[in-house]
Amino acid sequence: MAEQGRIELDLSETATEAVLRLSGVLSVRTVSPLRDRLSALNFDRPLVVDLASVERIDTAGAWLLAELEARATANGASLALRNAGDTTMQLLDNVRQARPQREERPPAPRGVRALLDQTGRAVVGTAGYFADLTGFLGLFLARLARLLRHPSQFRLTALVAHCEDVGLRAVPIVALMSFLIGVVLAFQGSEQLRQFGAEVFVVDLIAISVLRELGILLTAIIVAGRTASAFTAAIGSMKMREEIDAMRTLGLDPAVMLFVPRILALLLMLPILGLIADFMGLFGGALMAWLELGISPSMFVTRLIEGTGVGHLFVGLVKAPAFALIIGVVGCHAGMQVKGNAESLGRMTSGAVVAAIFAVILADALFSVFFAKVGI
Amino acid sequence: MSGAVTPAEREAVIRVRGLKNQFGNHVVHEDLDLDVYRGEILGVVGGSGTGKSVLLRTITGLQTPAAGEIEVFGVDVLARGAGRDSLDDRWGVMFQDGALFSSLTVRENIEVPMKAVPGLAPDIRRELADLKISMVGLPYLAGDLYPSELSGGMRKRAGLARALALDPEIVFLDEPTAGLDPIGAAAFDTLIRNLSQSLGLTVFLVTHDLDTLYAICDRIAVLSERRVLVTGSLDDMLEVDDPWVREYFHGPRARAAFADSEAGRGD
Numbered sequence: 001m002a003e004q005g006r007i008e009l010d011l012s013e014t015a016t017e018a019v020l021r022l023s024g025v026l027s028v029r030t031v032s033p034l035r036d037r038l039s040a041l042n043f044d045r046p047l048v049v050d051l052a053s054v055e056r057i058d059t060a061g062a063w064l065l066a067e068l069e070a071r072a073t074a075n076g077a078s079l080a081l082r083n084a085g086d087t088t089m090q091l092l093d094n095v096r097q098a099r100p101q102r103e104e105r106p107p108a109p110r111g112v113r114a115l116l117d118q119t120g121r122a123v124v125g126t127a128g129y130f131a132d133l134t135g136f137l138g139l140f141l142a143r144l145a146r147l148l149r150h151p152s153q154f155r156l157t158a159l160v161a162h163c164e165d166v167g168l169r170a171v172p173i174v175a176l177m178s179f180l181i182g183v184v185l186a187f188q189g190s191e192q193l194r195q196f197g198a199e200v201f202v203v204d205l206i207a208i209s210v211l212r213e214l215g216i217l218l219t220a221i222i223v224a225g226r227t228a229s230a231f232t233a234a235i236g237s238m239k240m241r242e243e244i245d246a247m248r249t250l251g252l253d254p255a256v257m258l259f260v261p262r263i264l265a266l267l268l269m270l271p272i273l274g275l276i277a278d279f280m281g282l283f284g285g286a287l288m289a290w291l292e293l294g295i296s297p298s299m300f301v302t303r304l305i306e307g308t309g310v311g312h313l314f315v316g317l318v319k320a321p322a323f324a325l326i327i328g329v330v331g332c333h334a335g336m337q338v339k340g341n342a343e344s345l346g347r348m349t350s351g352a353v354v355a356a357i358f359a360v361i362l363a364d365a366l367f368s369v370f371f372a373k374v375g376i
Numbered sequence: 377m378s379g380a381v382t383p384a385e386r387e388a389v390i391r392v393r394g395l396k397n398q399f400g401n402h403v404v405h406e407d408l409d410l411d412v413y414r415g416e417i418l419g420v421v422g423g424s425g426t427g428k429s430v431l432l433r434t435i436t437g438l439q440t441p442a443a444g445e446i447e448v449f450g451v452d453v454l455a456r457g458a459g460r461d462s463l464d465d466r467w468g469v470m471f472q473d474g475a476l477f478s479s480l481t482v483r484e485n486i487e488v489p490m491k492a493v494p495g496l497a498p499d500i501r502r503e504l505a506d507l508k509i510s511m512v513g514l515p516y517l518a519g520d521l522y523p524s525e526l527s528g529g530m531r532k533r534a535g536l537a538r539a540l541a542l543d544p545e546i547v548f549l550d551e552p553t554a555g556l557d558p559i560g561a562a563a564f565d566t567l568i569r570n571l572s573q574s575l576g577l578t579v580f581l582v583t584h585d586l587d588t589l590y591a592i593c594d595r596i597a598v599l600s601e602r603r604v605l606v607t608g609s610l611d612d613m614l615e616v617d618d619p620w621v622r623e624y625f626h627g628p629r630a631r632a633a634f635a636d637s638e639a640g641r642g643d
């Protein structure tokens with residue numbers, strides 16, 4: 001097959017000219033060895049390339065001839081082609097015309113300056129990101145206030161649909177996760193507390209840690225993973241296909257149409273999910289305490305009511321709206337940052353999840369410090 | 377343009393017989409026959425939804441048909457094995473939006489097929505990629521850009537450059553001029569014509585662009601009623617007695633394009 005072609009060359013020099021006879025296939029498969037063998041050529045007299053026995057020549061072959069020609073010209077010699085067919089000449093013409101004019105790119109800065117430059121840009125970028133998020137939160141609140149004054153513009157159907165998506169569909173995973181967390185806490189706690197004969201305090205341990213921290217925090221993390229990515233992907237793909245621009249030209253406000261129903265759904269659903277998580281966590285803990293420590297369910301409930309104030313539940317659930325706002329704003333904002341290609345959609349989606357989870361944990365830490373200071 | 381050679385004397389590089397394509401209950405092609413001859417530029421036209429792109433995908437083996445046989449260079453596309461694999465070097469496909477690999481620069485995209493060539497030195501590969509970039513009319517610095525940084529027309533050109541990287545014998549072009557401005561589209565037509573002549577390319581071209589049909593296609597195949605209704609030169613098309621074909625080639629846009637190309641020939 002011609003594809004596996006080979007190339008032979010034969011150089012004969014006379015006093016007035018050098019004749020290079022090529023035979024075989026001059027193609028992308030043979031151009032590499034041929035160039036190596038031609039590199040020794042010195043252009044001290046006119047060069048004639050005879051193509052009579054070349055079976056086939058492709059762009060790569062023509063490129064090599066054009067390069068040879070350029071080298072000959074640069075060395076003050078001339079190059080002539082002999083026995084070249086019409087198509088070869090046309091191909092060679094095309095290649096000659098297309099020979100790229102090398103352009104230098106402006107050099108990239110290096111060293112300390114580049115490092116400072118990058119650091120500065122990163123800092124400004126991060127600050128800008130937080131400013132953007134705040135702006136987005138403001139936009140949401142402003143639109144929400146406007147909708148309170150003009151309830152007819154409110155999209156109830158969208159809100160219900162998002163509530164189902166964000167809330168109802170997340171119930172199984174949230175319930176299972178917090179049940180298991182309750183089980184783990186009871187199991188680990190009983191191991192430690194048994195050494196002091198203080199098994200019964202496992203109830204307090206479970207109740208306080210689940211109600212105050214773990215129930216809502218882990219729910220928020222799961223929702224951040226599930227919902228922030230879904231918001232970014234949905235809004236991002238609308239942005240990509242210019243649906244958002246189409247909305248604007250039709251006089252529809254994307255904030256009202258897209259952001260408010262989504263973030264509001266999260267605001268309504270996250271406390272409910274948190275409550276379910278609290279309940280399931282206590283249930284898992286009670287089950288394990290019963291099996292492992294012999295604390296009967298009725299004793300667990302009595303101890304729970306006596307030992308743990310309802311304030312712990314309040315402290316946990318009061319964080320839910322804040323987490324919901326963070327997740328919703330980060331997810332919607334990332335969706336609006338998607339550019340016109342699928343790559344940026346993927347990057348923004350994973351970025352939104354990471355940012356939302358990080359922000360939720362950061363907010364939780366701030367809440368902890370705040371509650372400790374005010375002594376709740 | 378088609379020359380004096382009659383189709384019977386020419387070598388059919390693509391042979392499609394009795395092709396049937398079906399999506400669920402929706403039959404796209406039924407009993408479709410098509411020949412593409414070496415060195416010609418075949419334009420495939422048809423209304424939206426007549427399965428032009430599906431035909432292209434079927435011939436290149438991206439879509440398995442429900443029935444029928446497809447041979448390219450006498451090799452059964454639907455079979456597996458070494459013979460089928462050798463086809464990958466001998467054809468190139470330009471997809472509608474270029475289908476460049478988004479994580480690679482334009483130059484790296486064009487180098488991808490070249491990396492399969494044994495013994496090709498990396499610096500030559502780079503030079504050849506630069507040459508292809510310039511041959512399809514992209515500026516030199518475009519080689520360093522990523523596909524997302526290119527305009528639609530540039531992506532098409534880069535896609536063509538990648539399809540042509542190994543000088544294949546057949547190129548499949550899916551709507552090469554769609555979405556280009558008239559100047560860019562005309563330049564693309566000239567480019568395809570030039571490359572086809574100088575490289576002896578066979579071109580299978582799916583298009584809606586009447587100017588492209590008039591300017592560069594040797595033969596036209598009309599897809600309608602789930603099969604290739606008619607093939608032939610432009611002059612043949614003007615005489616076909618089918619409502620859709622008449623509408624297509626006698627419509628106001630067709631007349632304008634035809635007038636242009638007549639004027640062009642007169643020069």
